[in-house]
Amino acid sequence: MFSSSRMLGGLRDFAFVLIAAMTVLFFLLRLTGDPALVIAGEGASPAQIEAIRVEYGFDRSLIVQYGQTMLRLLQGDFGKSLTDGSPALGKVLASLPATLFLAAMALSLNLLISLPLGAWLGQKRTGAARRAVRGVLTVMQGFPGFVIALLLINLFAAGLEWLPSIGYGGPATWVLPVISVVSFLAPKLIRVVEANTHAALAADFVRTARSTGASENQVLWRHVLPNALLGAVALIGAELAFMLTGLVVIETIFAWPGIGWLLVQSTLNLDFPVVQAVVFVMVVSVFLSNAVTEAVQALLDPRIRSRARAAS
């Protein structure tokens, strides 16, 4: 199903992006802050700072340090957190489940809402109910995710006191973060499913199916919806990749202990090894999510499969 040359090309691109990300990150971080000052802590004498600089090798030239860092990364050694001395990669892997959990729940709920709603909207352009739903969606698209999160906390946690506002405990703490994420991802997906359903209904293959005597239900389930879903897979993949890197603000608002929150904390604390490990994990997870998206597309769409075969 997957040609080996395509997979090799994908892996080569992945390796390049990973190396580029770690390189850019190294120089950006080193140019903005001095790790020796962070390790020494406040109130350290210049002599102590100098000693730390020599001990960690920060006194050597930036290029030499870059080479050493990359060599260590190659061996899987991400170093230790500058703030608490625990292994940097371990810290990231410990917060990864919280992010994956949030992403998985948001993705499932998003699909459960968007696919039927989008298909329903796409079947007709008229009707009061459909027009009302479209109006609501237009307004919802104007709400940034973190504003929704703040307003939800305002209403349900501070005002009505129904739900806890922050933290990561039982199901009650999941509700608000998941709703915040879904309510700004769903309108986009609904719109795409709607447009694709509408386009598929006007396509030649639907006319052919109807002329051979297929019932409206058969047309919808066998011909229209599969095509509408196909077009939505790319967006679902992009939304998944976004959730793995982009939930920085939402996780911060809800004090959700995922990698986005860890990224904010470690960046603001100049905890370089942890930032490096977070970015590494994010690049890997975006690559994996893109690969899965492409695999799903190929699985669902015979045209992509045959194009891939022709190209190899």
Next chain:
Amino acid sequence: MSRSLSPAIVGAGVVGLFCLAVMIFGDTLSGHDHRAIDLSMRLAAPLAPGHLLGTDELGRDVLARLLNGMRWSVGSALCATLIAFCIGTTFGLAAAHKGAWLGGALKLLTTFTQSFPSFVMAVTVIALLGDSGFWAVTLTLGLVTWPVFSRVVYAEASSLFQREYVQAAEMTGMSVARLYAHHVLPALVPTLSVLVVFHFAEMIVAESALSFLGIGAPLGAATWGAMLSEGRAFMLQAPWLTLGPAFAMVIIIVAAHSVGQHLRNLTR
């Protein structure tokens, strides 16, 4: 699609004119200085005498602060969009016109920006530029987001350069400048105008998210993100402190979206 103006586009026009007035006059429109502290009027509710949208915990006028934040956010988003547009369009056109390897580089770059967290990029670039001011944020936003434009321009222009009339123009020896001015750029205008408007809305969100996290705007500045962040402490006592900037942002974004939608319908 009828040619008559929809209510949405009229509303967007009103919002646009209001934006323009705020860009010129700033917080003077509210009759208050956004920095003026009045401890006798702390946390006054909206519609209090002299304070249409109430005051914050230091008695500063919320409307004046909102208008000041609008100047900052809209100005920053406009300039960031312009920067992203210029870099992205140039790169996308160059890749589509001349080059196998530029196209490959563009694909890699897109993957790179998709997986490299923009938060880290923003924090470090702002720190590198040395001050947390208007241009540090604006430049960062523009420099981080331009691949959005290059990707779309590359896709559109690539198919354009395959068209017979463009190839014919190239073969008859039309100068590059004339080729672009007469055949390439006009064909890109519909897509680009829609993209610019939607990107502007994204930039409003991105700028506010940064200043919400305390990055970008100087400490204590009245920006929408900072107001949202400060208002969190008073959510129960004074919900207008968070509702004000939240709805200001939503109004601008919905207005931008309806302009974008209108442009899209016009060109279809």
